[in-house]
Amino acid sequence: MDTNASLNTPADIRKLIRGGDYTGHTSGFAPGFVQANLVILPQKYAYDFLRFCQANPKSCPLLGQTEAGALGHPALAKDLDIRTDLPKYRVFEHGQLIYEPTQVLDIWRDDLVSFLIGCSFSFEEALLADGIEIRNISEHKNVPMYITNQACNGAGPFVGNQVVSMRPMKPKDAIRAIQICSRYPSVHGAPVHFGDPAAIGIKDINRPDFGEAVSIKAGEVPVFWACGVTPQVAISNARPDFCITHSPGHMLVLDIKNTSLATF
């Protein structure tokens, strides 16, 4: 009992994961606390990637980044070891996915820089708390994501189109969702589009590029948010010789509260 209760603290979740005892998704873990997308790149790419994030803040809202070789980020997570504290990683070489390890101790290098990027879990929690249904959660699916025809602002080799996630809602709930998400610019902020998918280059709403389709009911409109998969598309275009990311859904659980991200 005590064990389960203690698993609601981010530090205990990271400890469990670090010990190799959990390698699954982190959705629903540590309610109220921020979870982050992770991108790790050699320092030679760091300036361009940081510029990419700064130029595309809705897709790549930076919660923080590290110096080269640093394993932690004390402001975001005490005693963090970035090499072990996520349940699953993805390792890329020249833009190609090589494998998905549960730690990256053996391939760590002192020239690696870590970027922690806001994640939709935070705003989904805020919407649920307001009584708004999140279809991907109620249907137990990965949120549907689509590559749009909207070009990101490029930075060096990092270029590509914006990826969006979609959650269907009644207009009344969509208006409320826009209000709530506007308070959270560091976790993608307000939606970027609603309604006609073709207006942003989505050909078939039932065939997402990532994740799974969800049902759209009568009277609902699709509502689209900038998505943290956008940097992964830019990285696959940039083809850095080496890159580590989290595996989708296998996030870094931080010590800061979702509510602490609210700007007003």
Next chain:
Amino acid sequence: MDTNASLNTPADIRKLIRGGDYTGHTSGFAPGFVQANLVILPQKYAYDFLRFCQANPKSCPLLGQTEAGALGHPALAKDLDIRTDLPKYRVFEHGQLIYEPTQVLDIWRDDLVSFLIGCSFSFEEALLADGIEIRNISEHKNVPMYITNQACNGAGPFVGNQVVSMRPMKPKDAIRAIQICSRYPSVHGAPVHFGDPAAIGIKDINRPDFGEAVSIKAGEVPVFWACGVTPQVAISNARPDFCITHSPGHMLVLDIKNTSLATF
């Protein structure tokens, strides 16, 4: 030249109107300052009407109200004379429009209470300042308004359906408009609906119940705001023996700034 410049201050505009030298619309007058809808009722109806406003704050956002017989509201407008400072009034008996005088000095009574209600001019100004086109302004039309099938919260004899105004926008602008208008709850706040007009009981978007139709361009959706005409519908249902309102578009220009209404 000096005369024109001085007409940009609310006090000078009220003085001009009080003297009978202007009886037209106030749209575009005193940029930056709040203009208000006016409802004047005998005190016996005041409590129920105030309850109606409180229960329907998006349609009837109260900027202030007076004691019985009071001619002014010092916090909102210095040296106001509510009987003369609007360019045109409407006088109703038992819910029927009787006439539209330019002052109500001769019919004033000491049992009359005035309600000052926020107006869409304020949020339209905030949207224009952000670069969002307001179709009724660019087409020089009165904003189209529609009686919906959405029942207001009734209070005593004051009952009726919500009236909405409509401005067509691209979804991207609509999202921004929701953000901006959310800052201004005392001038109708965020929209109440967007998209399918039938979802709120509007049969033909090209045949508004009040105002004039505006064009809706490809890629745009109609966006609907709660409208200050809602209380007029409730009053026509309540049929008070006596009632004075402003004539549409002939508003009371106040001394307070639109920006002062922003909640964040």
